[in-house]
Amino acid sequence: MAKIKNDNIGTPGTTTNAVSANAKFTDIQTATTTSLSRLNIKAQGVDLPNISSTGLVQDFRTYHNGTTTRPWALVNAGTTATPIIDPGVPANIAQIAYGAGITLVAGDVLRIQFTVGLESHNAGGAGTTLPDLQDTQFPIAFVMWDITSNALANFVPLPGRASLGAAEAVGNDIIIDNHDGAQANYMTDGVALFSYRCAPVTGATANTKQVSQGMLVYQRPIPSPNQTVYGVRLFLRGRMLYKSTGASGHRVFEVGAGGNITHNIDYVHLTAMQMRHGTVN
Amino acid sequence: MSFKYTKRDLRQANLVEGPEFDLQYNEYKGVINGGLDHMNLPSQAGAITDAHIANQSMMRWTVSSNQLVALDNEQINLGNVYSQIVADGGVFYEAVTFDVYQGQWIDNTQAITIDCQEGMLQIFFNCWYWMNWVDASNPITGGPWVEFRLQLDDNTIAFTGRNYKTRGNCHMVATVPVAQMTGGRITLGWRFPGPKDGGAKDVPMMWFDGGTMFALNRFR
Secondary structure (H helix, E strand, C coil): CCCCCCCCCCCCCCECCHHHHHHHHHHHHHHHHHCECCCCECCCCCCHHHECCCCCCCCCEEECCCCCCCCEEEECCCCCCEECECCCCCCCECEEEEEEEEEECCCCEEEEEEEEEEEEECCCCCCCCCCCCCCCCEEEEEEEEECCCCCCCCEECCCCECCCCCCCCCCCEEEEECCCCCCCCCECCCCEECCCCCCCCCCCCEEEEEEEEEEEEEECCCCCCCEEEEEEEEEEEEEEEECECCCCCCEEEEECCCCCEEEEEEEEEEEEEEECCCCCC | CCCCCCCCCHHHCCCCEHHHHHHHHHHHHHHHCCCECCCCCCCCCCCECHHHECCCCCEEEEECCCCCCCCCCCCECCCHHHEEEEEECCEEEEEECCCCCCCCCEEEEEEEEEEECCEEEEEEEEEEEEECCCHHHCHHHCCCCEEEEEEECCEEEEECCCECCCEEEEEEEEEEEECCEEEEEEEEEEECCCCCCCCCCCCCCEEEEEEEEEEEEECC
16 A cells, blocks of 8 residues: 655644544554555465465375276277276365365466376286387377366366367377467466386286376466356376377477376376466566 | 553543653553454454454465466466477477487576565475387386476475476475565476486476465464
8 A cells, every 4th residue: 555644733832623633543544454465465474364364275196096096097099088087986086076066266376286196007918018219109288178067077178288188189289389489378387297107016917107297287367357267177198109290390299109008197286276366567 | 462451531621742641652552563362462352353354464375377468477487498399199288308308407488476574484296297118218227207396486496306206296495584575476396307328308308287376474
């Protein structure tokens, strides 16, 4: 708020009237009612007990399922994305459900962070060590949100993000970036990659043993209408390749062919925090 | 609030003089103009609420790739000047090659800036990376790796170890004390090994993309 000023009420030896005095305190009352800001507060001066509601709206979820029945994701020959589900409790999906929804107003930030530990996979068959060259396939984990309803049946990419959840025929490219043109719909922030390369083991699976982290920070553009978010869900997709079948300068993932791959996921940590501070300077 | 002014009542002949009023009024003014702390604010019942606090009062933040402006907030990537397209068997790989990179720290030209108040600055960064594993970085002689660092006004504040997995993510978080400054510049640096003797120099080696930086300044 603007600094309060004191244009002196009286000169020495004179008195003042109540109207003038009251007006001065009205200034302070107004300032302390609606306009407290960093200009009024000492550094390190205010503790949480002084604030009856926090300036942050936040949410936090952790999805973890021990070691006996790990979450898993089945990648169907690379043509679709798969949510990460608890095999023991199919309704238990790695997601944050907001019920009636949270409202992002212009300037709000929704920060989504996740950690996925990929324990093992069955790509390549038992005892196979996949090579790790430029054309080696790999899976990705990424987030989408549902802004349609709390039925959580319509997960779509966040604005501007690549369509990693879209169904694609085998062999088609998914554009993930377009550095030579508008980047509007090809962003890949919030994508976590894994390597299939691992030591050969006996049995049907191979040890992936890799933990990857993703972070997507979405700021609601200014100005823009409010956006209700009903849920955020983690997906896994494979088999991806980092190459393009088009002769453009675009970086693309190509959907690879092959049989289904089951990914045993050791744990998932999913955090989403909504932050609000109003108008951006 | 610890300071109490003297209540005046005209009917009781406790008349106020201008200078005396000014002195006491100035006590309040001083508190409101920058001296509020936990000693003169209520706690629990009657505490200040969101309605009392002006927007952006307690923190500032800045986000890369927030799309407020289409291209100025692009996600952070390795950079077009290092980008090479290599055709191989009818497909195209695009990444940095040793034709344009010989192995050293490169600080990304993309950066985010933030105006900070004295306090703490917390910086988050995340990206995915892809590395090739071919002769230029022979596994027998060491194998490929990639390393990242965060810099605040050219001072390194965080760096990773060597990442040997050829597909993966870099995630860094740093919290550093900062003085008041305008246009604090946060950049990302990267490096990986230079080519071995006899290694091909036109092979796509590494690419990172989807880089998001989020800086949060708390200064209350």
